Amino acid sequence: xxxxxxxxxxxxxxxxxxxxxxxxxxxxxxxxxxxxxxxxxxxxxxxxxxxxxxxxxxxxxxxxxxxxxxxxxxxxxxxxxxxxxxxxxxxxxxxxxxxxxxxxxxxxxxxxxxxxxxxxxxxxxxxxxxxxxxxxxxxxxxxxxxxxxxxxxxxxxxxxxxxxxxxxxxxxxxxxxxxxxxxxxxxxxxxxxxxxxxxxxxxxxxxxxxxxxxxxxx
Amino acid sequence: xxxxxxxxxxxxxxxxxxxxxxxxxxxxxxxxxxxxxxxxxxxxxxxxxxxxxxxxxxxxxxxxxxxxxxxxxxxxxxxxxxxxxxxxxxxxxxxxxxxxxxxxxxxxxxxxxxxxxxxxxxxxxxxxxxxxxxxxxxxxxxxxxxxxxxxxxxxxxxxxxxxxxxxxxxxxxxxxxxxxxxxxxxxxxxxxxxxxxxxxxxxxxxxxxxxxxxxxxxxx
Numbered sequence: 001x002x003x004x005x006x007x008x009x010x011x012x013x014x015x016x017x018x019x020x021x022x023x024x025x026x027x028x029x030x031x032x033x034x035x036x037x038x039x040x041x042x043x044x045x046x047x048x049x050x051x052x053x054x055x056x057x058x059x060x061x062x063x064x065x066x067x068x069x070x071x072x073x074x075x076x077x078x079x080x081x082x083x084x085x086x087x088x089x090x091x092x093x094x095x096x097x098x099x100x101x102x103x104x105x106x107x108x109x110x111x112x113x114x115x116x117x118x119x120x121x122x123x124x125x126x127x128x129x130x131x132x133x134x135x136x137x138x139x140x141x142x143x144x145x146x147x148x149x150x151x152x153x154x155x156x157x158x159x160x161x162x163x164x165x166x167x168x169x170x171x172x173x174x175x176x177x178x179x180x181x182x183x184x185x186x187x188x189x190x191x192x193x194x195x196x197x198x199x200x201x202x203x204x205x206x207x208x209x210x211x212x213x214x215x216x217x218x
Numbered sequence: 219x220x221x222x223x224x225x226x227x228x229x230x231x232x233x234x235x236x237x238x239x240x241x242x243x244x245x246x247x248x249x250x251x252x253x254x255x256x257x258x259x260x261x262x263x264x265x266x267x268x269x270x271x272x273x274x275x276x277x278x279x280x281x282x283x284x285x286x287x288x289x290x291x292x293x294x295x296x297x298x299x300x301x302x303x304x305x306x307x308x309x310x311x312x313x314x315x316x317x318x319x320x321x322x323x324x325x326x327x328x329x330x331x332x333x334x335x336x337x338x339x340x341x342x343x344x345x346x347x348x349x350x351x352x353x354x355x356x357x358x359x360x361x362x363x364x365x366x367x368x369x370x371x372x373x374x375x376x377x378x379x380x381x382x383x384x385x386x387x388x389x390x391x392x393x394x395x396x397x398x399x400x401x402x403x404x405x406x407x408x409x410x411x412x413x414x415x416x417x418x419x420x421x422x423x424x425x426x427x428x429x430x431x432x433x434x435x436x437x438x
Contacts, residue, residue: 144365148358152349161344165337166366169373172330200372207365214282215361 004085008093016068016097026065027108033057034112045117047182053117055175058109058134059167060160065105066098066142067159070150091212095143095205102135102142126185130178133197137170140204147215170200225420231413238406245403256314258406262414263307267335269415270300270422275367278360290356292426293363294346299422301339303414308332331374338366 016022037053110131114121121127142163149158177193180186239258277293280286311332312322323329345362349355 141365148345148362151354152345152358155348158345158348161341162362165334165341166369168330168334169369169377172377196376203368203372207368211361211364214357217357 001086001089004089005093005096008085008090009096012094012097022068026061026105029064030057030061030105030109030112033060034109034116038116041117045120047120048179050113050117050120051175051179051182054109054113055171055178057113058106059138059164059171061105061109062102062135062138062142063160063163065101066139066146066163067149067156069094069098069143069146087213087216088209090216091143091147091208094147095139095208098143099135099139102139103132106131106135121182123181123185126181126187126190127178129194130174130181130197133194133201134170134174137197137201137204138167140201140208141166144204144208144212144215147212151215170197173197173200224416228413228416228420231409232417235406235410235413239410242406243402253314253317254403256310257403258410260307260310260314261407262411263303263310265411266415266418267300267303267307270296270303270418271335271339271367271370273419273422274300275364278363281356281360282364285353285356287352287356288430290360291429292422293360295425295429296422297339297342297363299418299425301336301343302421303418304332304336304339308336327377328374331370331377334373335370338370342366 034053034057037057041049041053110127142159145159145163145166148162149155152158173193173196177190177197180190235258239255244252244254274293274296277289277296281289281293311329315324316322342359342362346355346359349358
């Protein structure tokens with residue numbers, strides 16, 4: 001099963017790499033929005049504003065990126081998969097791919113924000129740990145919702161409407177924790193919040209695993 | 219007639235809470251004053267909503283395991299009634315907040331939870347309306363409903379306990395239990411919860427029957 005998950009992951013990387021322009025589109029999206037923030041907020045960037053803008057830009061980039069998860073399967077290809085792999089394997093492979101993709105998007109957003117809006121992070125390692133937790137938590141929800149919207153006929157507004165309310169719990173916890181990474185982070189004090197984020201990520205992973213079979217049945 | 223006893227019970231309980239809710243004795247407290255009576259109308263809406271949303275998830279699970287169109291219809295109508303109760307809870311809470319906290323909307327974990335719940339169920343209705351095929355619609359909606367319900371419970375049940383809230387009973391604000399020394403308020407509050415929940419079930423029941431008749435008429 002693990003081998004199959006990795007194969008699905010590799011297949012995804014290969015397919016997406018053939019259409020590299022989608023990566024550049026996401027990177028460009030991050031770049032333009034960060035620059036827009038820089039233009040609008042020039043000179044009055046407090047840690048709180050930095051923090052809020054980072055998460056908003058990251059979330060919208062992530063929703064856009066994950067929307068493509070089932071782009072290739074919307075046609076007849078999923079019938080082919082259906083005979084070859086179990087739906088659970090398919091969704092775990094896609095989640096793994098999106099997890100790594102979201103970490104990259106997060107790092108790119110982080111680098112762009114540092115470059116344009118100033119280096120005001122007191123504890124970069126803590127912030128990066130939060131970024132990985134965010135990618136873990138978002139990847140399962142976004143992949144799952146991408147699956148739903150692919151099945152619902154690829155209405156472009158649907159992924160954002162369906163997924164953003166579902167990630168509120170994580171976003172609220174993340175932004176509340178990450179503001180401390182900007183101003184000075186204590187691992188002991190924030191351990192319960194980090195645990196909550198980890199548990200949320202595991203819960204969403206479990207839900208995707210359990211429910212995806214029903215979603216993918218036709 | 220025997221089957222309908224619970225409807226009579228619902229009407230009697232709600233009548234009882236309306237009469238005693240406005241006329242019965244309540245604790246005298248600064249700031250809250252008479253607004254404490256909102257407890258009988260605001261809080262039961264949330265209990266009713268959670269109950270109905272829970273029911274909706276059970277119907278969704280039923281639909282996934284049996285693919286019965288009736289379970290899907292019930293899941294939808296239960297969610298609609300739950301959403302209606304959530305709206306009433308929000309409206310009553312908002313008016314109350316204006317006179318006690320000074321604003322219609324404040325940044326409070328419970329209010330955020332409400333907003334998220336309502337957005338999640340609005341998304342659920344949008345998802346339903348954007349799929350044409352009945353079978354597919356039912357399945358996608360059921361899957362989303364289960365996923366959304368778990369996240370909603372996390373948001374309104376777990377996260378607020380990790381932070382302070384302005385609500386009575388949270389963040390150092392005592393709940394009504396501590397004021398209600400002679401149990402006067404309990405005698406109205408618990409019947410209110412049961413009564414309003416039954417009214418919610420009744421509304422859903424009527425709506426499901428109406429929808430079934432409408433489908434039958436369209437088939438002809």
